[in-house]
Amino acid sequence: MRELSLNVMDVAQNSVRADAHLVTVTVTESDKNDSLTISIADDGCGMTEEQVNQVIDPFFTTRTTRKVGLGVPLFKLSAEQTGGSFSIESEVGKGTCTTASYVKSHVDMTPLGDINSTISILIRCNPDIDFVFTHQTDIGSFTLDTRELREVLEGVPLDSPDVLEWIAQFLEENTQIIYGGAES
Amino acid sequence: MKSLAELKAIRDKARAEIDLRKENPNAARVLVGMATCGIAAGARPVLNAFVEEINKRGLTNDITVTQTGCIGICQYEPVVEVEIPGEEKVTYVKVAPEMVPKIVNDHLVNKNVVTEYTIGAMKSN
Numbered sequence: 001m002r003e004l005s006l007n008v009m010d011v012a013q014n015s016v017r018a019d020a021h022l023v024t025v026t027v028t029e030s031d032k033n034d035s036l037t038i039s040i041a042d043d044g045c046g047m048t049e050e051q052v053n054q055v056i057d058p059f060f061t062t063r064t065t066r067k068v069g070l071g072v073p074l075f076k077l078s079a080e081q082t083g084g085s086f087s088i089e090s091e092v093g094k095g096t097c098t099t100a101s102y103v104k105s106h107v108d109m110t111p112l113g114d115i116n117s118t119i120s121i122l123i124r125c126n127p128d129i130d131f132v133f134t135h136q137t138d139i140g141s142f143t144l145d146t147r148e149l150r151e152v153l154e155g156v157p158l159d160s161p162d163v164l165e166w167i168a169q170f171l172e173e174n175t176q177i178i179y180g181g182a183e184s
Numbered sequence: 185m186k187s188l189a190e191l192k193a194i195r196d197k198a199r200a201e202i203d204l205r206k207e208n209p210n211a212a213r214v215l216v217g218m219a220t221c222g223i224a225a226g227a228r229p230v231l232n233a234f235v236e237e238i239n240k241r242g243l244t245n246d247i248t249v250t251q252t253g254c255i256g257i258c259q260y261e262p263v264v265e266v267e268i269p270g271e272e273k274v275t276y277v278k279v280a281p282e283m284v285p286k287i288v289n290d291h292l293v294n295k296n297v298v299t300e301y302t303i304g305a306m307k308s309n
Contacts, residue, residue: 006223013219013253071220114228121231125218125251152191153198160201161244162194170186 003113004038004102007075009121011040011098014071016126018044018096022147023122024132027115032138034104035084036112041097047090055088075100082106116171119144123167127159133171135178142174201245210269212247212292214238217263219254225261226280227251233281234264237288247292260303266291275303 001007008025015023020042029036047055058073076086079100090096102109119133123146130150134143144167146158153163216222216231234249257263260277266287267273274297276287283301290296299305 001224006228009218009228010220010223069220074220074224117228117232121218121228121251124235124249148188149191152188153195156195156198160194160198161239162198163191166186166191166194173185 001074001078001110004036004078004100004110005113005115005118007071007078007100007110008038008040008115009118010071011075012118012122015040015042015044015096016122016129018042018046020044020095020129022130022132024134025119025122026134026136027112028134028136029104029112030138031104036102036104036109037099038102039097039099041095043095046092046094046096047088048092052088052090072098078102078110081108116168116175119171120164120168124159124164127157135175137178139180140178142178144170144174208245211245212269213265213267214247214249214292215252215265215267216249217253217255217261217265218251221254221258222261222263227262229281230262230264230279230284233284234288237285238292241288241293243288243292247288257303260306263303268292268295271295276301277303277306 001010012023012025022043024041026039027036055069055072056076058070072088075098079086079102082103083106084101084103086100088096088098115135119131123131130146132143132145132147134141149158149163156163214234216227216234218227218231231249231251238244238247238249252265255263257277262279264276264279264287265273266276274291276283276298279301287298287301290298
């Protein structure tokens with residue numbers, strides 16, 4: 001994957017397929033600590049310990065359309081190749097949390113890329129699932145919580161064009177601020 | 185800054201339009217393959233290009249864009265399926281964002297399949 005944000009989009013699909021109602025994506029980056037951590041947590045069906053061990057194997061997949069499952073292995077590789085770490089915690093009936101930690105300055109670091117586009121697409125394509133996205137830098141942090149939006153929207157779907165536009169701009173404006181750009 | 189108050193205004197405006205949307209059983213669907221293979225091959229900019237083109241033409245009530253999984257032809261990703269009610273589903277392969285305006289204009293608006301982008305054309309080469 002050319003961007004970590006693409007890994008996030010890919011691995012978040014697993015949460016969708018696990019019938020999650022809430023998916024929490026958290027990106028914490030710090031130049032001071034030379035680190036970037038991405039976690040994707042869901043309240044989906046979860047996995048047994050045996051399955052957790054299997055998903056890091058590229059030749060394991062629950063799918064029937066093909067014989068390989070590269071989503072999790074690629075995500076794991078992206079973290080480990082920077083000297084970072086990777087973990088999956090899961091419990092049947094409770095959900096799954098996948099965490100990848102990176103050493104930002106490592107030569108094999110993949111850029112985070114357009115994480116906002118990933119979040120926008122996840123919301124657009126799964127309007128019945130709630131997403132909580134938090135992005136933190138040394139300067140500050142912000143959170144987009146679709147449950148709060150839903151409260152305001154009173155039944156108007158999250159995938160209405162104007163709502164999606166609002167979400168895209170909200171993400172863009174806040175990202176500028178936490179990257180130290182000018183407040184518009 | 186984007187505020188929740190602004191979202192409230194969007195809600196009130198959208199309420200008036202939602203009924204229209206629900207009553208449109210003829211809405212076409214654009215399905216972009218977004219499994220690992222599709223994403224790695226560049227499906228995200230393709231999906232964004234469809235959304236942009238459809239917004240630009242004011243067709244958001246007539247066409248929905250969504251993602252689908254892997255349909256087993258990973259070597260042809262990014263794969264896009266176009267479903268228009270009453271017509272046969274068309275599968276476009278190796279789609280790039282530059283190809284999207286033509287697919288929207290020719291196929292989704294004017295109902296002429298862009299044959300050269302389809303899987304049939306790719307396989308016969």
